[in-house]
Amino acid sequence: MEQSSMDLWKPIKVIRLRVYRYNPKKDYFPEWREYEIEVSRGTTILDALLRIKEEIDPSLSFRYSCGQALCGSCAMMINGRQMLACRTRVLEVAHGRDLVELRPLDNFPVIRDLACDFTSFFEKHRAVKPWIIRKDSDELDNPTGEYKQSIEEYARYYQFTDCLKCGACYSACPTTATDHAYLGPQALSQAYRYMVDSRDDGFDERIPIVDTEHGCWRCHFATSCSDVCPKYVDPAQGIQLLKKLIIRRKFGLKPHRPAEVLPSKIGEVKRR
Amino acid sequence: MRESTKMLLHYITGLLIVVTGLIHLLANNDPNVGKLITGNVYLYLTNMSVFLASLLYHAFNGIRVILIELVPDACWTRLIGWALLLIGIATYAVGIQVLLMSLGLV
Numbered sequence: 051m052e053q054s055s056m057d058l059w060k061p062i063k064v065i066r067l068r069v070y071r072y073n074p075k076k077d078y079f080p081e082w083r084e085y086e087i088e089v090s091r092g093t094t095i096l097d098a099l100l101r102i103k104e105e106i107d108p109s110l111s112f113r114y115s116c117g118q119a120l121c122g123s124c125a126m127m128i129n130g131r132q133m134l135a136c137r138t139r140v141l142e143v144a145h146g147r148d149l150v151e152l153r154p155l156d157n158f159p160v161i162r163d164l165a166c167d168f169t170s171f172f173e174k175h176r177a178v179k180p181w182i183i184r185k186d187s188d189e190l191d192n193p194t195g196e197y198k199q200s201i202e203e204y205a206r207y208y209q210f211t212d213c214l215k216c217g218a219c220y221s222a223c224p225t226t227a228t229d230h231a232y233l234g235p236q237a238l239s240q241a242y243r244y245m246v247d248s249r250d251d252g253f254d255e256r257i258p259i260v261d262t263e264h265g266c267w268r269c270h271f272a273t274s275c276s277d278v279c280p281k282y283v284d285p286a287q288g289i290q291l292l293k294k295l296i297i298r299r300k301f302g303l304k305p306h307r308p309a310e311v312l313p314s315k316i317g318e319v320k321r322r
Numbered sequence: 323m324r325e326s327t328k329m330l331l332h333y334i335t336g337l338l339i340v341v342t343g344l345i346h347l348l349a350n351n352d353p354n355v356g357k358l359i360t361g362n363v364y365l366y367l368t369n370m371s372v373f374l375a376s377l378l379y380h381a382f383n384g385i386r387v388i389l390i391e392l393v394p395d396a397c398w399t400r401l402i403g404w405a406l407l408l409i410g411i412a413t414y415a416v417g418i419q420v421l422l423m424s425l426g427l428v
Contacts, residue, residue, distance in 0.1 A: 228392060229391040231394035232391070261324050262325050264394060267325045267328075268387070293326075297326060300330070
């Protein structure tokens with residue numbers, strides 16, 4: 051007999067969610083609390099958390115916004131790995147067991163339970179001036195047309211435009227774990243994104259920010275940032291290309307060819 | 323000095339360690355190369371001076387990188403840099419003196 055679409059939503063398993071609970075204003079130590087919920091095939095971690103908050107424990111805190119892997123607000127450690135709660139299905143991460151562990155992102159101070167403080171992360175993001183810097187102020191004041199760009203020029207940076215600022219890469223970075231002044235994979239790959247943009251004139255403005263003791267040279271190329279990125283952006287590659295860009299500029303060479311950034315066809319990175 | 327210059331030197335000295343270290347190894351173990359290098363004391367001295375300088379820069383810069391990651395404070399970063407530079411220069415001076423003595427030049 052054919053399965054009706056409604057059957058897909060029927061609960062098929064009871065899962066225990068082991069959730070990190072900590073309120074720094076009240077608690078001396080964090081604690082783990084377990085919640086049992088029934089899940090169906092499509093239940094995501096975010097669905098499960100919302101159900102816990104609505105039906106079991108209203109005091110549980112976590113952050114979310116769009117619910118469709120576009121805003122990056124719900125990034126958290128799911129079974130020890132940085133993931134988006136809205137995109138992760140409970141049964142996928144349970145791996146046949148009945149326990150899923152949730153805790154806040156590493157390398158971030160905890161505000162409460164699963165919600166982290168992103169202040170330092172966004173300060174570092176802003177520090178690299180993540181916008182197009184132009185020197186032609188007359189054109190900016192009285193625009194005469196568009197800033198045109200070839201597909202090759204666009205290909206240099208396009209994959210880095212997908213960054214959600216979810217903090218997964220920053221959380222996975224082993225350098226950030228010890229060096230709190232390190233700019234981090236997100237900010238550095240965004241710096242690269244703007245520094246190779248053919249419309250941007252801000253190379254010299256960004257150099258004193260990224261070419262420092264705690265800038266791009268502190269990346270040890272562990273690639274854990276690229277490994278956990280939910281949007282398949284490759285921040286580790288961005289940082290290595292940024293180093294290359296700085297060295298090439300030192301010797302008066304032009305930026306590398308786009309082919310070095312991307313496979314021959316745009317979109318191939320998405321299909322990995 | 324910008325961090326990129328320091329790190330570029332780090333990579334160059336890494337390469338120099340391999341080249342001059344290999345020459346040093348061959349000079350002491352291969353009779354043909356040994357005759358060529360150790361036969362000319364100044365050639366041997368030049369190779370060893372470059373080897374020692376590269377080794378010290380590479381090693382001390384490595385230590386600097388580890389320390390500034392562990393103590394990411396601007397004041398400490400400067401202090402660590404200067405302290406390691408002075409220790410490096412002193413070690414190089416002692417190394418060169420030992421080398422000159424072993425070659426019978428002083």
